[in-house]
Amino acid sequence: MQGTRQPADTYPPTGRTVPTRSPDRAAYDKELVHAILDEGYVCHLGFVRDGAPVVLPTLYARVGERLYVHGSTGSRPLRAAGQAGPGLPVCLTVTHVDGLVLARSAFHHSVNYRSVVVHGAAYDVTDPEEKRQALDALVDHVVPGRAADSRPADKKELAATAVIRLDLREVSAKLRTGGVNDEPEDLALPHWAGVLPLRKGYDAPVADPGLAPGTALPGYLAAL
């Protein structure tokens, strides 16, 4: 890229976003972080309950420098975020596995991946307009274009859904790319070595048997 990177383009590293292991794999570039976040839609959300960690998979969406997670108003982390005055301390992690790295030595086996870890406090979204936008973003994050092609949530559904917000402030990406890093003395070993790239994408859509007559597969789904 041209020009000098400005501090505004990166998340300032903190004690907990600088890894003790493989710090060369860590990155704080906002563009990279956004790209990793936008490519996924399932995160693992961690919080503390009764002093012990809890990690649950859930959907998320990014809107600018904010992440949103939604769930039933009855679910424990969402209820806890609503009750916590200063916000619920959470760690939200998104991971893409890109390939398996098979080295000649067991020790140098690895995985190509890109992950983002976000630390911060989650707040209950109470503003109706922000909540509505967050829910649209959650649907569009999974399938771009889908929010406009579905019935929006009604009052009762909105009331049954809690949305929490986590600002992107204390954030790091971590990634491993490339090939095998074997020890020089292992290169002559007769073991196959290389990378198995993960295949990504979708199989053919399975239409609901009760579609209204004449309902065709929309273009934004056919394109996936």
Added chain:
Amino acid sequence: MQGTRQPADTYPPTGRTVPTRSPDRAAYDKELVHAILDEGYVCHLGFVRDGAPVVLPTLYARVGERLYVHGSTGSRPLRAAGQAGPGLPVCLTVTHVDGLVLARSAFHHSVNYRSVVVHGAAYDVTDPEEKRQALDALVDHVVPGRAADSRPADKKELAATAVIRLDLREVSAKLRTGGVNDEPEDLALPHWAGVLPLRKGYDAPVADPGLAPGTALPGYLAAL
């Protein structure tokens, strides 16, 4: 299945393994839990540091009723597990996303998934034989048959690698399968509805450019 399920076939539910939301999606069957765990190799490991949650992606393997995670002896959770006398409280979560469920209403959009959440204490594995078996299991868990087809870790590599163990005791699976659950009054809406199944597998292996002459792709990789 024939016969009556025995208590030994299930993990006893506890306060934290019974979800407050969609309890009908929770399962405690050992066979099902093992199958979900064995199908994946990347988990999200949660622990508490300075009172705040941390969630990191890492490889894992199952050996019977034990899970193993490995890492550098310098990595924070592994170091913490080694130092914690009563074990480091962790939550280890494995998630497979199987499909996107696109409903006519935004509210009923969902994801087909299978996840396992394990709560417990992680202990540093100090027995050399258990450690060696765990490391073999970690390699074989990613690619079955690979441990025997790579150079085993030497003394120095073993010393640089920490392995922690988490027993399968407080465990639950959670899953959503099937199609769209729209409200009856939405069925006539003109929106396409159905399931987009995720495609899984690998693209063609990319061999390391420096393979020893005559090294062919082994059968266990070609089969993937």
